[in-house]
Structure formats: C-alpha cells, structure tokens
Amino acid sequence: MPLTPARLFLGTAAGAAVTTACFAYSSSNPQSSLGHLLTSLTRYSARVDWSGRNDGAEFAFGNNNETQQDENGMDTREAETHSMIWALFQIGTLIFVGVYSYYRHGEEEKIAKLDVNSSSQTKSTMAPPASNASAAASEKCPVRENARQQGLVLYDGQWYSVGKFVPYHPGGGEVLNQYLGSDISFVFRVMHRNPDRIMKRRKPVRAATKEEVKALTLRREEVCHEMMEEYRATALLSSASNVRTSASNVSTEKFDLKAFEKDTQDLHQQFVNKGYFKPTLFWLVHKTALLILLLSLSILSMKLLPTAESTTSTPMSYILPGIFLGLFWHQSGFLMHDAEHHNLVGNECINDILGWIYGTVFLGVSGAWWREEHKEHHALLNTFDEDGLKDPQMREDVWIQHKSLIPFYGQEMIHFLTNFQHILFIPIIFLFGRIGILIDPTLTERKFRPWTIFGNILHLLLHYMILSQTSYPFQVYMIGSFQQAILSLQLLGNHYTKAYNPVHFATEANYFLWQTLCTQDFMCSKWTRWYYGGLNFHYSHHLFPTLPREYFHITTCCIHELCEKHGVPFVEV
DSSP, X not given: OOOOXXXXXXXXXXXXXXXXXXXXXXXXXXXXXXXXXXXXXXXXXXXXXXXXXXXXXXXXXXXXXXXXXXXXOOBHHHHHHHHHHHHHHHHHHHHHHHHHHHHHHTTHHHXXXXXXXXXXXXXXXXXXOTTSHHHHHGGGOHHHHHHHHTTEEEETTEEEEOGXXXXXXXXXXHHHHXXXXXXXXXXXXXXXXXXXXXXXXXXXXXXXXXXXXXXXXXXXXXXXXXXXHHXXXXXXXXXXXXXXXXXXXXXXSSOOHHHHHHHHHHHHHHHHHTTTTSOOHHHHHHHHHHHHHXXXXXXXXXXXXXXXXXXXXXXXXXXHHHHHHHHXXXXXXXXXXXXXXXXXXXXXXXXXXXXXXXXXXXISSOHHHHHHHHHHHHHTTTEEETTEESOGGGOOSSOOOSGGGGGGOOOHHHHHHGGGHHHHHHHHXXXXXXXXXXHHHHHHOSSOOHHHHHXXXXXXXXXXXXXXXXXXXXXXXXXXXXXXXXXXXHXXXXXXXXXXXXXXXXXXXXXXXXXXXXXXXXXXXXXXXHHHTTTTOHHHHHHSTTSOGGGHHHHHHHHHHHHHHHTOOEEEO
C-alpha cells in the first residue's frame, strides 16, 4: 500500500489519540497497571520506586485537591507538564520520520518496476545501466560483456537469465547488477543458505561453451594476479611489529588459481559436512541470557550505588551502570548481526523478527536497514566505480580511508579535515559514533517501514525506563556510548586499512581471494572472545557469511592453513 500524506497524518493522529487516551485513562485510574506504567514513565524524579508504596512520596495523575510533591520536592503539576512535553516529543519524532520517509522514498515502487534490460532503461540506484565502471572494465572480456547485455549469470556451467529479477533481488538490485555476465557459482553458494533449492526454481537458458568458460577463467586469473601484485606493492602493515601475517612475501608466480579454487570449494564442503552451517538453539539462549544479565546489572547498579543527592556519591555511580548499558548495546548489535544474516535459527521470518528486537528495539538501529546495507557490504566489499564507493558500510562523510577514494569527495572541508583525520578519527568515533548510527538509518532508509518506527518508539520507551532509575541519566548514556564506540572501532578496523579496488575486481576475480585481501583479523585471548563477539575472526565471517559465529574459532584455523599453503596473506593485528 503506497504511503500518502493523508494516510501519514491519519496514522499520526491515531497515534496521538491513543497516547492521549492512555494518559486520560491513567489519570482516572492511577492504581491500574497502565496507570502505574505511565506514572513511572513520566516521573520527573530520576529514580522510581518499584515497590508499589504510596506513602505520600509518590504522586498520581488527576489529583487536583491538593499540591503533592515527589521525593525530590517537585510539584506534581510540573511533573505532569514534563510528562506531556515528553509525549509530544514522541509524537513529533513520529511525524518527522514519517514525513521524511515519504518524501525520500515515495517513488520507490516506480523505481523497482524498471526493467534493467530495456533499451530505454533509466539510471537508478536500484539497477544502474551497463555503462558504468564495471561494464567498461569487462570490455576486456567480450564473453562477459555479451552475457551482461543479455542479463545472464553463469552458475555451475549453465547460463541463467536474471535481468528482469535484478530490481527484486532480496540482496539488492545493485549487487546482482554488478555480477551480471560473471561466474557466480562459489559466491552464490556461500552467500545463500539453500543455494540448490533456490536454483531449482530457475531453468537455465543454455550450457556455457568451453570457449566461454575458458575466456572467463583467463580473465579471472588476470584480475587475481593484478590484485596480488597490487597488494604486494601496497601492504605496508605486514612490517609492523604488532601484526602477524602469513605469506608476507606475496608472489603471483607461485599462485595457482585452479588449485586454490579447488581447495576453497573443498573447504566449504568440509564445513557443510561437519554441520557448521546449522545454528544451534543453545547459542541463541546463551547469548540472550547474557543480554538480560548485562541489562540487569546496569539497572541494579543504578539502584544500589549512591545517588547525586547523596553525600557519598562518586563517579562510579554512573560509570559502572554506563559500562553495563554499553555492553548491552554491544552484544545486542552482535545478535542483530546474526539474525539479519539468518544465522540464529532456521526460519528466515523468525530471524527477521529477532533482528527487529535485538536491533531496532534494543540497540536503536533498524535491523531491516542494516540488513540491506550489510548484504551489499559483503558482496561489494571495499569497491568503487566512477560514481563512487559501492560498499555503503565503508563510506563515511568525515574522512577518506584510501587515496583511490579522493575523487569522490568534492567538499573542500573534507579534504582539509583529512590532514588531521589521524587525530580526529578516535574522538569522532567516541563522541558521535552512537549518535551517527541512530540518525543514519532515518536519513538513508530505502523503504517506509511502520514496524521500524514502532520499534524506535519502543526503544525510546525502554531506555526512558532504564535511565529513570538513575540520577545521572546523561552521564550513564554517554558512558554507554563510549563503550559501544569500541564495537565501531573493531568493525571498521577489519577493513579500513585494506585495499579499495574497482568494482570489477569483486565480480571478475576469485571471491575467496578478493575477500581475503580486503579483510584482517584481530588477535585476542579466548577469554575475551565474548567481548568481541567472535567477529575478531573476520576471515571466517566474510568468506562464509552464512556460517554462525559459534564456529568461527574452529574454522579460522582451517582458513589460515589454506592461505599459508597457497601464499595468500592472512593478517592478524
């Protein structure tokens, strides 16, 4: 159903009516469960008494006979005023998000219906025409160029027509469009949990000829050797004292692509046979219990430590609760990551619901928005074309990670700040990292999703209740934000210092080699793996995106051995 201004404001009016009705009901029935809930939410006092006492220190809505005060001496009428301001703020947030989403994404359905193979195709973000940088690069391989124009992909020696499916591709039209004309056999298997079942629904157009397979293989070898030479010339990190790397003397002469591809396919099949791609319920229960524990410790520390009014108050009164709250966000982000990769349970719908809970409600980041960007991040890691960076999760507007990206930043201020970005990087991450990750989904959301707005409201309600337990709500939130910034540093560090390549490297080269050259691991003890969520083993995640995190510490050793055998760099920082 398309979103219209009438429907938008009708929904907003309905939300305002429900909010007003809830406050009216709580005023007339202060002892009801809803009354107690809204009373707790609208307390001006920073601390809430959950014991249910009503000894004169508590206040109730609708008592107009006399002026009452809460435990901090705040007039109840003033408290009710603050509560209504808070409610209006929530409604205003809903209106802003809805209006922005409407004007930004009102034409989404029209764009999605474009046929990429039409001769009159218009350039769009969903399916750019074949005249972009990747198509220009593929002119060296006439076979791929011809197949690209026909909207074909090669899978297990058979050509499949997917041109009309590009705008509807669940992983993003941009991803499939960039892979047109190439051999997707391995990348398709590692990106999808049930590749054979998916391909059974499609009939091949024809079998690839020996000449076509040979031409694509020669092109793949050419690109792989070019990538290896580029890495050898620019990999400066291998000489650092805190970096451990295998095959530091990268040589294209001893690199046998055919043997390398066979070993990577055998390794993937080995993991499949051992059941590593099947998530276990114990992992989900264990990690969810950890979330509950961290949140409980945050609230408990708020209740037990001295308040701001106490003479024994110390900085620990907000530092400790803030650390636990940040860890709660930290681990929620990992579980959102697993759910949106469909790596928590076997059912995709349940995974999406869990991603909404862990991401949108707990962390405050839209799980659906993150899933769309993250799929493109995996499929187009650290790549660019003439229009800009193709990997949406590696692009930032305040710094430039690689010299190849300089032409895409036209603002003079950005070029000026790059002179100091080695100084500004960490302060920006710690001070504005959480604010940015909360705002970015609203500004770049590709679809209007009512459930996302509902989840954002639940996130605000949840954290209002959490922070109402302390007399230091701002300090606790900021300490939690600093703690979450460590997660941002970890995930950005896995790729920021690696090579950025033209997009045809991603679609014409060997997927395993390309992902390896653009990734690095972080070394840590087995006792701190829980803190880094297992994503310090980033090779396992990027080479096998559907592999659950619980097996990363096992599979990483096998990947290391394979890289050592073929002279491919395996970097651990």
